[in-house]
Amino acid sequence: MLDPITAFFQRVFAAIGRGLGLLVAWIAWPFMAAHGWYRDRSWIIRAPIILLLLLLVVCYGWFFWRTQVWYGFDTNMVAKYDFAARPVAAGEAVPGAANTCQNSAIVTVAADLTDMTVNQNAWISSTLLYKLGFFGVDWDHTPFFDNKASFQRGVMQVVRRVSNEAADNLGRVRGTSGINSDLQDARGNMQFDEGTWYFGLDPFGFKTPTPSYYRASINSWRKFNSDLETCKSVFDARADNLIQLLDRLGSDLGNTSDILRRRSEEFNSGWFDTRADDRFWFSYGQLYAQYAILTAARADFRDVVDQRKLGTVWDQMDNQLKGALRVQPAIISNGAEDGWLMPTHLATMGFYVLRVRSNLVDLKNVLDR
Template identity: 60%
Template sequence: MLDPIVAFFQRVFAAIGRGIGLVVSWILYPFITVANWYRARAWIIKGPIGIGLLVLFGFYFYFIWQTQVWTGFNPDYVNDYNFAQRKQDAGVAATDTNTTAAASETSQPAPKTCIRSAVVDVTADLIDQNVDQNAWISSMLLYKVGFFGLDWDNTPWFDNKASFQRGVNQAVRRTSVELVDSLGRVRGTSGVNADLQRARGNIQFDEETWYFGSDSLLPKTPTPTYYRTAMEDLRKFNTSLEACEAIFDGRSDNLIEFLDRIANDIGSTSAIIRERSEFHNGGWFDTRADDRFWFAYGQLYGYYGILSAAGADFDAVIKARGIEPIWQESIKQLRSALNIQPAIISNGREDGWIMPTHLATMGFYILRVRSNLVEMRDILAR
């Protein structure tokens, strides 16, 4: 009695096997045809083609390696700076009792030095991580070519690191603007610092320029070169500041403006995440969810270091206005957001029970951080 049932399932599995075989044959047919054609050619034709294929494979190996290996990535990177050991704010004259005592013994005046800006140091180091410790993915040729012409951002592959780098770069760009407009000058009574001005201009350069482009036959300066120049200019500014030849204006109104700009910046990101979460909740099948997530993650990663550094640069203002507890809480929340590192980003429904909603979770952390920034700004403005 079981023979007809067994025979039925045998026919079903045989049909499935033939279907899979046909699909595999269809996929492999172009490659087999090309391989047969290649074997029939003379070496004068095989040689250049073989070299070209090796170069192409080498490019793709390098591309895959750079997109998957995140050098220098460390959510606890702020600990390496030891900001708690800072005794003075940025830009003020350094007081070193040992140097003063030695100078008095030799009757020689001690060289005047000032405190470097932690914000500038962290900003420069974030650029260094993006373009020196790692390759800048967004302007790599194979990233620009995409997947058979389809932008990698529209696929689930090879775009997470690029989005993370762009998020970090967004925090760096915002900070560079504030350094030029307010922090690096006495507002209304001093000119714009030339080093900071150059850094701002270079870091605002577009993120996707390679050596050549479709709009011109002439060679171009690629994006990473501009960003490296911006990093060097930031370090020049801090060297000048340390020699008391530059200005860092650590007033409370400058801190208010800085916090306001950052709150607006991450508020814009929160709106982008909300839009994606509400109207494109395709769960694990939303191929743009990872772009939004890792951009926001990179932005918070950058601001975690920059705001921690601002706490050192504006330490006197923070303590004098009594916002130290909420400042520390904001830093803790920024660090907590960096604990979210899912292997696959899912943009499920908020009331769903199968697929998680990582975008909504990231949006929650962003709004908490923004709320604290707004509260600190309001306290400082009273």
Template identity: 60%
Template sequence: MLDPIVDFFSRVFQAIGRGIGWVVGIILWPFMAASRWYARRGWLIKGPIGIVLLVLFALYANFFYQTQRWAGFDPDYVQAYDLTTRNVSAGEQITAGGAGDTTRTCGRSAIADVTADLIDFNVNENSWISSMLLYKMGFFGIRWDNTPFLDNQASFQRGVNQAIRRTSIELVDSLGRIRGTSQIDGDLQKARENMQFSEDAWYFGINPFGPKTPTPSFYRTAIGSLRVFNDRLERCQAVFDARADNLIQFIDRIANDIGSTSAILRERSENYDLGWFDTRADDRFWFAYGQLYGYYGILHAAGADFEDVIAQRSIKPLWDTTEDQLRSALRIQPFIISNGNEAGWIMPTHLATMGFYVLRVRSNLVELRSVLDR
């Protein structure tokens, strides 16, 4: 009685197997044809082609290694700064020198230090993936961002970079100057200009055509500018205006920034719920993850730089809660990103989960701003 059913499913699976074999055959056919052509050539042709293939193999092996190597990645990286025991606001005078000398010292900016370290993490501890030649070439002409392969670190780095760019702007416009009419700090301005450079520049470009300075070089210059500013600040030769209204504005800009990311996650989650087959879900997820990773350190640093404001306004518990929620978001590290339907029961919905944490962090930032603004 069961034989017809068994036969039916056998035929179905055989048909599926033949279909898979047919697809694999189509994919492999150009390579098989090329290998047969290569085998019939003489060494005068085989030699140069073989060298080119070996070079390509080495380049792709290095590219694979660099995209899978996340050196220095640590969701608890803020603990290494030990800022909870500092008790000195950025720019606050610590020691006074004698009359007319330059031996007095002031508090460094933890925000500038963390921002410089995040750039160093992106371009020195790791390779900057977005401007690598093979990343720009894509997968047989298809952008790596449109595939489920080898693009997670690039998206993560761009997310961290988004937090860095936002912070570099705020350092120039408000934090590193007194009021809005004072002179802009030259080192902070250089850092901002370099961080706004294109994220995917290689040594040569088409638009405009000609040689270029690659992206990592600009970002490395920004590291130096931030550290020079902090060294000057430590010698009381620069300004960090740790006022409450500056902190309010900084929090407001961060809240708006991650609010935009929340909208991107929501749009992808609602309109492209293809589960594990959504090839852009991983880009959105790791960009948001990288952004929160960057802001986790930057907000932790802001808590030290604005230590007096936070103590005077009695918002330390709320500030700690915001940091805890940022750290909670960084616990989500799925092996494969799935953009399943929120009402589904088979495929997970990692984008909606990340969106929930992003909104929760943003809600706490809005509450922080509201308390500070009273």
């Protein structure tokens, strides 16, 4: 009775074995052919090939290390600042200290986020091997080596937004005084293209790479804070400036939520969606940076927060941000929302993005009353 069944499974496994054998042979054939050609060549030809292969191994090993090892990444990075211990809001005179004003927590965090992104880590988007892609295919269109780059772009999107607000509103008295030159320089440097290497084709020639501009912005922010500490510059911690900052950050999250929604609805291919990981890690980087910036904003605008009794709503937002940052799957899946096999990490991240945006809207509405 069991002989036909046994024979059937034997034929199935034999067919699978033949298929795997053909696949391995197909993959190995170019290497075997290259080996045969290489074996018959002289050392004048063989030596440069060996050196080239060694160079590729070293370069891609270094590329693997730079993209997979993350320095300075800490979901509770705000704890080290102890912003709650600050005696006064940003720009106000520090009690008991002559000619000393409180520096800006927002500017401090913006500088530190940038430092983590381009100094403690390599800025991946403008490195040569990342720009070359995987045999000509953009790394963002593969499931490999793009998570860190997407995270960095999410972080810098928030820092870029803050640089605009600092130059246009926060570093001026009611928008009537001149723009602070340091904040203006920081904003200009943060607008630079994300993917510029030392050499480019459009236009053709040598260039200053992207990280150099971002590093210059760090110096400008720290110069501004140094001047603020000696009361030589201003920080206008008014309610309407906080409203504007919250509104801009909320708008950015709205755009991200729409990107996550469309990707989740139109490309729910589970673990086989090669763009799901960079969508996820961009939004993760955005929330990571917003958590730090918003914690700093609470310290800079402490008088406004206390007067308008925003503490409870702000605590709710902090909890949502902390919850989002705990979602760190090893492999990003973009499955169907009612699927039972492959999870839907994009929908999960989209939920947190919308919750944080809703909290920002609540804060803005309270301030608008």
